[in-house]
Amino acid sequence: MNGPSLALRQRSLGDPSAEFPLFPPLTRGCPRTSTDEIAYPLEITYDYARVDPRLFEQEPGTDLARWSPLLPPLEAPTLGEGGTPLVEFDGIYVKDESRNPTWSHKDRLNRVTVSAAVASGAPGVVVASSGNHGASAAAYAARAGLPAIVLTSADSPPAVQAFARAYGAKVVSVPAEARWPLLREVVDRLGYHPVSNQTVTHTGHPFGPEGYKTIAYELFLQLGGVPAAVFTPTGYAELLYGMWKGFVELRLLGLTEAVPRMFSCETAAGGPHARALATGAPAAIVELAASDAYGIAGQVGGHRGVVAVRDSGGEALLVTDEELRAAQRDLARQGLWQELSGAAGLAGHRKLRRDFDGPVVCVATSSGFKDVGVGVERFPVLENPTLDDLAPDA
């Protein structure tokens, strides 16, 4: 049923004829199709003919190894990632990725990227990230017995700074302009395996987004079919693309005819994927205004997001911080406390105000503990409290 990886090769998203052996992972984008302006990501191809269809007769539980034929080799040990619940919410469904080992969706990506590091025989893992990705990579590197270096920035929320440092990685806050040059040095001189982006438009690690396909597989099992639409917080669109690819594979394997429309939900402060889709560009870089949704607010987009939205017949949505806060509050009022970025899927769905002929899923990516301001605000003590002090807030 499950079993060894059926991964075959790396293939450029810029040109399907541009293929490369599975190893070494090409962590600086496709060397053949990339240009000075556009770096093309790679994906992984599989020997789909050898997939046992009973693979999809299992319960959608934890540990990505249950999907091993459709993932790159999982050489790094599990932390029991995935198998997250689908929670009914206001007529739609919320896929709560805060239930993962480091309480965000990134764990699905890093089970796969750190596996690549182990399989490559790398002496360590290096990542530039101010939030979830860095901490998640640190956790999986620790679990795999590999040292890790995390390059982060000073404006990470304080609780998240403790988080990144909890797993024993070497964590250093450096100025933004120092991060990518330092990352390249660690890769080139120490030989550490990079699991974050190194290119002009986003490419990241070629294996990583494969981990997100497992969300699609779980949704298919949890819903008894594919959803009609999926709304997801979108930064670099690895999550959006990975899920899209998972649904495409289910169709390729004959398990579904329909596939969902994929909706990217970016901050209005940036929105590189919305820009690329609007201008017909393969990827874009935009100006970035202020936003508290630091987990997804970025200047740099990549080609993956364009592919997923375009090929699925979806749309690129932009949400303001105010719209994010409203969605965040509504989720929390139903017992689901999400980081601000994590509410972007629901915020996008609400902004669109469209009905769909089938289930709608909003992915909620990350625990509210990662939010800006958590741990900073102080609350007063009521010295002589009475019952009147306990009346509900207006």
Added chain:
Amino acid sequence: MNGPSLALRQRSLGDPSAEFPLFPPLTRGCPRTSTDEIAYPLEITYDYARVDPRLFEQEPGTDLARWSPLLPPLEAPTLGEGGTPLVEFDGIYVKDESRNPTWSHKDRLNRVTVSAAVASGAPGVVVASSGNHGASAAAYAARAGLPAIVLTSADSPPAVQAFARAYGAKVVSVPAEARWPLLREVVDRLGYHPVSNQTVTHTGHPFGPEGYKTIAYELFLQLGGVPAAVFTPTGYAELLYGMWKGFVELRLLGLTEAVPRMFSCETAAGGPHARALATGAPAAIVELAASDAYGIAGQVGGHRGVVAVRDSGGEALLVTDEELRAAQRDLARQGLWQELSGAAGLAGHRKLRRDFDGPVVCVATSSGFKDVGVGVERFPVLENPTLDDLAPDA
């Protein structure tokens, strides 16, 4: 397979002949067997003859409703609690309860206690708690559409103070001596349903610990049999007792002959269950020294912990903050970042240094984000970082 609750009655842990109807939940301990010194908790009895044994042929997934025959009526909606992974660690197994909706084991308890509030027709829920219990109750109350009042204290970690307030409950920090009188007032005058303790020795909500039986059921399925020993962080011992009861039920239902030894792991700063077991008392109250394991450090114990340790042939262990920090660090160095209290199970197991003839499980109760100091500490920025700055820490 699953189906309606088979819950029958409330029964005193002090005297099995002292039985009461299932409703109303007796939230101030057993009125018949309790004395001024010892308040006896109640448990719930079930019509075990009507349990379909195929109940235990399912996958151990999320939503406690999959166990509904063996739980009190689940009138409050789910947040996809339970179904947490069992992670291999250093020759033993860690049951990671940080994967729950509010990232601690308390969600299993509060699915059940808030269900009691709903079934009782209460206009709201009230809880006195400085940490996980309060936030979890707030989340489930919000999910059920009930207002909630959370009485907390000023010395909650700052991130946890944000956490408790995230779900829309009315959260008020009050001096310690004001909490229980205020809680009683809310119960008596507003009619809110109390989900935390109101008695001299701990009794809490009679239905709540039933939720923890589901951990035993999951372990049974995940291990293909019961463990030989279970070590768990112990505060009021609702978790310890609930798991013990779950194993006892598996034996009663003919699914196992053996049951595990249960080990309570309390802070050396307090240790009321260790005291009660050492002195042969039904429950105890102790002096409390300083401890950072605020989630379990307390003066007040209850009879449940005594029953679980004594009847299972286990032991009461005490762990110092130093031993807790060592266990916490070792868990985090394997990618599992736990609150200090959450590491008590592993710390207890290590302190005992005993081999067992079968699997050993350490329950890890709560995400490291809830730890003391998270969000408070600030980290410096390296202005001109070089590769030498990235050498591993000594």
